[in-house]
Amino acid sequence: xxxxxxxxxxxxRELANRKTLIMLLxxxxxxxxxxxxxxxxxFEHILTPVLATLLMxxxxxxxxxxxxxxxxxxxxxxASYLMLAxxxxxxxxxxxxxxxxxSVLTLLLLPLxxxxxxxxxxAPLWLWLLGQQEDNFGEILRYLCLLLVASQPFVIxxxxxxxxxxxxxxxxxxxxxxxxxxxxxxxSEAARARALDQPFSILVVYxxxxxxxxxxxxxxxxxxxxAMACDVMQEVSRQGDLLCRSDKSSFWLMxxxxxxxxxxxxxxxLTAALAAATQPETGSIIARARLVTYKADDTTQxxxxxxxxxxxxxxxxxx
Amino acid sequence: MEIKFKVRLSQFVCLLGSVLLLLEAARQISxxxxxxxxxxxxxxxxxxxxxxxxxxxxxxxxxxLVMLSVALIMSALVLLAPQQHLMWLWGFAVLLLYPxxxxxxxxxxxxxxxxxxxxxxxxxxxxxSLGIGITATLMALGAIGGRRQQQxxxxxxxxxxxxxxxxxxxQYQLMRDLPREIARADREDIHIELILLAxxxxxxxxxxxxxxxxxxxxxxxxxxxxxxxxxxxxxxxxRGERMASLRRRQLIEHLAMPIRARVQPLNDSDxxxxxxxxxxxxxxxxxxxxxxxxPLPRKPADASSDETSTGDAPTDHGRDILKPxxxxxxxxxxxxxxxxx
Numbered sequence: 088x089x090x091x092x093x094x095x096x097x098x099x100r101e102l103a104n105r106k107t108l109i110m111l112l113x114x115x116x117x118x119x120x121x122x123x124x125x126x127x128x129x130f131e132h133i134l135t136p137v138l139a140t141l142l143m144x145x146x147x148x149x150x151x152x153x154x155x156x157x158x159x160x161x162x163x164x165x166a167s168y169l170m171l172a173x174x175x176x177x178x179x180x181x182x183x184x185x186x187x188x189x190s191v192l193t194l195l196l197l198p199l200x201x202x203x204x205x206x207x208x209x210a211p212l213w214l215w216l217l218g219q220q221e222d223n224f225g226e227i228l229r230y231l232c233l234l235l236v237a238s239q240p241f242v243i244x245x246x247x248x249x250x251x252x253x254x255x256x257x258x259x260x261x262x263x264x265x266x267x268x269x270x271x272x273x274x275s276e277a278a279r280a281r282a283l284d285q286p287f288s289i290l291v292v293y294x295x296x297x298x299x300x301x302x303x304x305x306x307x308x309x310x311x312x313x314a315m316a317c318d319v320m321q322e323v324s325r326q327g328d329l330l331c332r333s334d335k336s337s338f339w340l341m342x343x344x345x346x347x348x349x350x351x352x353x354x355x356x357l358t359a360a361l362a363a364a365t366q367p368e369t370g371s372i373i374a375r376a377r378l379v380t381y382k383a384d385d386t387t388q389x390x391x392x393x394x395x396x397x398x399x400x401x402x403x404x405x406x
Numbered sequence: 407m408e409i410k411f412k413v414r415l416s417q418f419v420c421l422l423g424s425v426l427l428l429l430e431a432a433r434q435i436s437x438x439x440x441x442x443x444x445x446x447x448x449x450x451x452x453x454x455x456x457x458x459x460x461x462x463x464x465x466x467x468x469x470x471l472v473m474l475s476v477a478l479i480m481s482a483l484v485l486l487a488p489q490q491h492l493m494w495l496w497g498f499a500v501l502l503l504y505p506x507x508x509x510x511x512x513x514x515x516x517x518x519x520x521x522x523x524x525x526x527x528x529x530x531x532x533x534x535s536l537g538i539g540i541t542a543t544l545m546a547l548g549a550i551g552g553r554r555q556q557q558x559x560x561x562x563x564x565x566x567x568x569x570x571x572x573x574x575x576x577q578y579q580l581m582r583d584l585p586r587e588i589a590r591a592d593r594e595d596i597h598i599e600l601i602l603l604a605x606x607x608x609x610x611x612x613x614x615x616x617x618x619x620x621x622x623x624x625x626x627x628x629x630x631x632x633x634x635x636x637x638x639x640x641x642x643x644x645r646g647e648r649m650a651s652l653r654r655r656q657l658i659e660h661l662a663m664p665i666r667a668r669v670q671p672l673n674d675s676d677x678x679x680x681x682x683x684x685x686x687x688x689x690x691x692x693x694x695x696x697x698x699x700x701p702l703p704r705k706p707a708d709a710s711s712d713e714t715s716t717g718d719a720p721t722d723h724g725r726d727i728l729k730p731x732x733x734x735x736x737x738x739x740x741x742x743x744x745x746x747x
Contacts, residue, residue, distance in 0.1 A: 098557060102550050109546050116539060187493030188540070191500060195547040225490065228430045233493055235423030236453070236476070240503040242416040243463075244555050251558055256566020256579060268566060271573045279627035283596060283645060327590035344594055387626075 103154030107147050110163060114143035117170065135173045142166035160196040167192055176216050183226060185217045187233050199241045206234055258332050260310050261317035269331030269339055273394075274387045276329070276341050287381035288350035290340040290357065291394060292320070292374055293401040297336035304368060315364060316372050323360045324353070337398050350378050375401050417457050424453030442487045449479045470510060477501055477514045481521040488525055495522055495537070499544035503551045506559070511552055515545050568632045572621060577682065580631040580639065584677040587641060591673060597650045598672045600680075601640045601657075602633075604689040606664040613638075616665065623660040637686035647671075658695065666692040668699055675702035 121136035146162035168189060175185045190206045190213070197205065210230065218226050256268040264272065273289075280287035294316055301309040320330055320340060329341040340357070342350055354376045361372040377397040381390055427450030434443035452472060455462070462468045480498065483491040498518025502511045518541060526537040566579045575583070591598035603620065605612035613636060624630055624640055631639040640657070644650040658667060666689050670680070679702045 098553075102553055106547070106550055109543060109550075113543055182489055182492045184492045184495070187496040191496040191544060192547075195499060195544060195551065225430065225433060228426060228433070229490065229493070232423060232426045232430060233497060235419060235426060236449075237497050237500045239416075239420055239423065239453075240500055241551075242419050244503060244551070244558070246413060246416055247555070247562060248558050251562050251565060254565040254567040254569070254576075255561065256575070264566075275573070275627045275629060277627075278625055279643060282625065282627055283594075283643070285594070326586050327593070343590070 099154070103150065106154070107151045110143055110147035110150060110159070113163075114140050114147060117143060117166070132174070135169055139166040139170050142169075157197070164193060164196055172212075172216055183218050186213060186226070186230055187237075189213055189217075190230075190234050191237055194237055194241055199238070199245045202241070203238060210234070258317075261314045261332065262321055262330075263317050263338065264329060264331035266331065266333050269329075269333055270391070272329055272331065273339070273341065273391065276343055277381055277385070277387050277390055280343065280381055281383070285344045286346035288342045288345045288347065288353075289379045289381070289390075289394060290342065290350060290354055290376050291333075291379060291397045291401060292338040292340060292357065292376045293398065294336045294338075294361075294372060294374055296369065296373055300369060308366075308368065312366060312369055312372065315366065316361060316374070319360050319364045319372070320357060323357050333394075333398065337401070339394060347378065347380050350380070354378060375404065377401055413460065417460055420453055420457035424450045424457055426450075427453060440487075442483055442491065445479050445482055445486075449476065452476075466507070469504075470507060473501060473504060473510055473514065477517045481517050484521050484525050492525065495525060495541065496544060498522075498541065499548035502545055502548035503555060506556075511549065515549075518545065573626075573630065574617065574621070575629060575631045577631065577633045580633070580641075580682075581677075583629070583641070584672070584680065587643070588672050588675065588677055591643060597644050597647050599642050599650060600670045600672055601642055601654065602668045602670070602686050602689060603638045603640065603661075604666055604686070606666060606690055608690050612663075616661065616663065619661050619663065623657055628657075633682055633686055635683070635686055637689060639686075654696065664695075666690050666695060666697075668692070668697045670699045671701050673701070674704055676705045679703050 117136050118140040121133055121140060124130075124133045124136060142162050143166045146159040146166070149156065149162070150159035171185060171189055189209065193202045193205050196202070214223075214227060214230060218230075256264055258265050276287060279285070294313075297309060297313060300312055317330065317332075317338075320338065324330065324340060324342070327343055329339075329343075331339050331341070333339050340353075342353060345353065358374050358376060361374040363371070365371045377400065379390070379393050379397055427446055431443050431446035431450055434440060434446065452475060456472060463472075477498065480494045484494050495518075498514060498521070501514040501518070504510070519538065522537050522541045523534065526534045564578050565576055568574045568576050587598060590596075603616065605616045617632070617638060620630060620638060620640070627643065629641045631641070633639060642650060642653060642657075644653055654667075654669065658665065668685060668689060670685060672680075685699075
């Protein structure tokens with residue numbers, strides 16, 4: 088894995104750990120509240136905080152195990168909703184202190200779209216439970232204002248993430264160009280070969296193990312194997328060659344200024360190098376590769392169709 | 407297309423928020439002119455400006471000003487009219503999602519915590535500690551979101567393309583492509599040069615027009631880049647220097663607008679010596695339409711020998727096998743030339 092990818096991975100891991108820590112602290116606070124209720128002898132109000140503590144603890148544990156799943160966030164939300172709905176009303180008469188809390192918390196914990204949906208659906212409930220009885224219209228208005236203003240940074244952020252995913256040229260999981268970039272580079276490489284009278288070959292590489300690897304050994308192993316395969320392929324190829332990932336487990340290795348004979352040698356070396364790269368659990372990497380050469384009268388569409396056809400043929404061969 | 411739709415959506419959310427704020431302000435002013443009503447009106451107007459002129463938000467000072475004034479207005483609302491506006495207390499955490507410049511997030515957090523303290527202090531220490539605790543928890547969650555966003559920004563600076571729908575690549579991509587392209591051109595004995603282009607009449611519109619015409623004028627293998635300061639660059643690859651000057655003139659004629667170009671030959675040179683900032687500075691003030699720049703310093707000797715001997719023995723051996731094979735193949739391919747657009 089390239090240092091940049093592993094850095095991003097480590098940073099994400101660190102942030103997930105921090106989130107787990109926050110969840111644990113919140114669980115501890117609610118547990119203290121439950122204990123206080125117990126010591127005071129107020130047994131009627133003890134069930135909710137105990138339940139919320141349990142939920143928060145489970146959420147923290149789940150978040151530590153897998154930070155990609157949305158389940159811990161939902162569990163945290165359920166716990167907080169329970170506390171807010173059953174404990175908060177009536178604790179602060181005359182002012183609607185708690186009204187904004189559920190919506191902001193939802194925005195912070197969930198992705199934008201489900202958070203907004205949940206906030207809009209639950210708005211009447213919160214207004215009824217946590218709001219004041221008089222001055223109702225003004226309160227609804229203020230609540231909606233808070234909701235919209237608070238969602239603004241999330242909207243901007245999701246916009247930027249969208250721009251990034253549309254304009255990224257490299258894969259996030261491994262050291263290769265992504266499919267869109269591959270397509271555009273294919274067009275320019277074909278045009279270059281035509282303009283300079285050079286041969287141009289593309290190796291379509293299919294790694295049949297990758298599909299199964301995720302199911303058998305988990306996502307981490309799959310990404311590891313993928314990154315390793317890419318590194319091996321980059322190492323074997325020359326500096327001018329372009330590796331791009333065209334599919335979940337297929338790659339196009341563009342070999343400019345390389346004819347059929349050279350590309351066939353390259354194919355042998357590539358499969359041999361991948362077979363020599365072994366991993367402790369999964370063994371050597373099996374690769375199937377097909378050669379597609381650019382012909383002088385090819386249009387780019389024709390070339391791309393042939394590439395996709397051989398990619399499909401490689402997959403069929405596997406089944 | 408998709409992203410345009412999303413931009414519209416975000417503008418709509420912002421506009422709706424501003425309209426509601428102004429409505430609430432008008433309602434309160436109709437009851438009686440108070441400071442909170444005025445603050446609401448100011449906040450609403452600010453959001454209105456942001457939603458109508460989204461582009462302003464890319465300006466650093468404007469962004470900072472908006473974020474800071476939102477924090478201050480929220481704080482003032484909570485402190486002046488807690489009966490109505492106490493719920494804004496929880497909104498401070500959201501401001502931490504936008505940590506740029508670096509000091510802005512801590513400043514907003516500080517304003518938020520002080521406001522919470524002042525608002526809840528008169529209610530007793532248990533309320534105060536509870537409020538501060540919840541605010542701090544929310545802020546911690548917000549700070550995590552902010553860090554995630556910082557990663558997104560980092561990746562945005564490293565993105566490959568400037569435009570999602572066109573093959574216009576970024577300066578980052580240019581710096582990644584250059585060593586590869588130069589090495590390739592040197593190996594194949596082909597002329598390579600970087601042409602920097604800028605319109606004579608500076609301005610956003612002229613730049614955009616140049617980008618559009620360049621898109622159709624350049625051949626698919628003449629890779630286009632947009633540098634970080636907006637200048638456009640084309641990586642021209644031809645069989646010889648004479649062909650290059652011909653193609654260069656043809657390209658500039660095809661653009662059909664007054665432009666200035668600087669040409670940097672790249673053969674056999676060190677890509678690290680290329681200073682793009684200096685190269686694109688004051689480009690539109692050049693007296694001549696085309697300025698030929700002197701070649702860059704050659705690659706340091708140890709670096710070039712390093713390049714051929716990197717990796718282990720089989721890799722090198724393979725390179726030697728590959729080259730003659732591909733050279734022999736050249737004969738088999740019939741020469742053809744054309745444009746596939």
